[in-house]
Amino acid sequence: MKIFIKFDFKRICTKVIEEKLTGLGIKYRMLNFGEIEFLEEVPDDKMKAFNAILKDYGIEKIENQKVILVQKIKDTIIDMVLNANETMNVKSSVYLSEKLGHSYGYLSNLFSEVTYTSVENFIILQRIEHAKSLMINTDLSLTEIAYRLQYSSVAHLSTQFKNTTGITPTTFQRIIAKRRELSSNKN
Template identity: 50%
Template sequence: MKLYIKYDGIMACRVILQEQLEKHQVKYQLLDLGEIEIDEGVTEERFAEVQESLNRYGIYILNNQKSQLIQRIKDAIVEMVYERDKLPSTTISHYLSEKLNFSYGYIANIFSEYTFTSIENFIIIQKIERAKKLIVEEELTLTEISYKLNYSSVAHLSSQFKKVTGLTPSMFKRIIDKRRLLVNQVE
């Protein structure tokens, strides 16, 4: 029997973190996405156990400051694109500078140096992934999606969608609809 599942990766990660930290009796506080504050009384041995437990789930503790900053940039972008009902009306450079307390020039340089892509490209990819999710799960119109993701027009959204996926949003929706139809026929 084949099962199809839908899950929220951010929620799953939070639950795993909570379960593993409680299992190892570590006092903690979940902060922003990707940030946890733990009690300073944790021994190195217990910390290593927690780290090993989390690694099994693909969750890694970042020790390098630049790696931490890269992850904070990614988390801020994912939070901005996925967790807000509408993207901020300020510029993304201002939003990231305010959120991370660094100049945008510094953030952009570090990000591109370590990820080999620009913040702008990363944001476009995240927005297109969110657009695909909105098309599939919420069945919003392209006008509603372009508004929600702060595109200047449906044409701009469509252009970026095609550049990233190789498909127009309409073609993508038709493929999804055909797959749904086939699945329903098999059942």
């Protein structure tokens, strides 16, 4: 028997961090996703233990301010893509500026400087990843997926999908259907 599981990474990471900080007896406050304020001085041994725990989960502490802001940009973009229905008709540049409190020009330049890619390209990659997830985990049509991800048309989604993955969305759906068929035949 095979099952598919959908993860809420934001929730999982938050829960792990809260459990580990509480377990270590560190007083803290969660500010935003991935942002923690310690409410008292944390002894070195506890901080080392916390860092080791984070490393075990593939989570790392970021201390460089530019890298922190770039991570916030990435998190905000991912949140924007996952909640596209709630951010309808808001340009991504406006959304990022309002959420992060910086001009889009500054955010865009910083993002390119640190990641060697553009904000726009990262948004496209996240939209395509979300489209793939929707194709795998739902029965939505390409029209519904295009609408949900705020594409102007299925053709626009298809063009970006092919440019990003090398295959069309329809081919991707056929591959997924074939894998499911093969998987169900094994059971």
